Amino acid sequence: MTKQPETIPVLEVENLSVQFRMYDRGLRQRDLEVISQLDVSIEAGEILAVAGSSGSGKSLLAHAILGLLPGNAGTSGRIKFCGQTLTPELQKKLRGQEMALVPQSVTYLDPLMRVGKQVRGEKGTEAQQQQAFARYGLGQEAGRKFPFQLSGGMARRVLVSTAVINDTKLIIADEPTPGLNPEIAEETLRNFRELADQGCGVMLITHDIDLAFKVADRIAVFYAGTTVEIAPAGDFVKGGDALRHPYSKALWNALPQNGFTPIPGTQPYAGSQLSGCRFAPRCSDRTAECTGDIPMRSVRGGKVRCVHAT
Ligand SMILES: Nc1ncnc2c1ncn2[C@@H]1O[C@H](COP(=O)(O)OP(=O)(O)OP(=O)(O)O)[C@@H](O)[C@H]1O
């Protein structure tokens, strides 16, 4: 029997931690760990949604991948792009080309530069830009406009065009839909699906797991700076016992269509050094074992960071 060629994931994040060097009064220095022991991967053709509440580390993960962390941040662990370990030099080379960020807000467009020029960037050609614009239903005249002359929907398509212009293999979209009317939000998601279907890996960062399971293949749930569950999107449609981590179940129960049941307590600040399960203080299933080191493990075709999950 011939062996199937192994496909190399577009993105592999292994045991990633991110710390910020902070100075207390009197210049005492301490490291604040905001992402810890994070593992995640994306295959070509796949949309991975990254869902989690505010402050759980979603944007920092995006910035760590792209090499956009601020100067006082340090990382450990490994990030591989198409099998190659990323270094700051490589990140700089690939950024905006083979890996691209669709930022949260159209205010990321330079207000003083015509959008065609922005979309082409340093290396894109006029022909590539026109092709991308045509693909997203933008007239050629759009390229000569300034951002303030675009409608919200057009500006969004411009941002997506920016991401596709250089045969991008990995697109990271950070909260691309809030503030958009539902039609444009859906159109934006359709664009990502299309790009994935053509072989791109897409990381879709969102607060909204409702939206995530409509378009994503898998969902990674973040809590206080790490992944607590990574599972097929279908499990998040079913909810309840299809899910593995108590926090994922709680998120599901908090959805309007599932009764809006709130989760008591609050997420610990990502920098607060906790040992053991970070969700334990809010978990009704917690036991003494939850204070130990909790690795990710495989359960029913997904991954979970919980000693009790079956
Ligand atoms: N420059 C920084 N210095 C210190 N701490 C920071 C810095 N940037 C972010 N943090 C902290 O890191 C944690 C994760 O932040 P991050 O922006 O990744 O959250 P997020 O999941 O993207 O949240 P949101 O959904 O609100 O965008 C937060 O607790 C935040 O306060």
Ligand code: NI
């Ligand atoms: Ni964010």
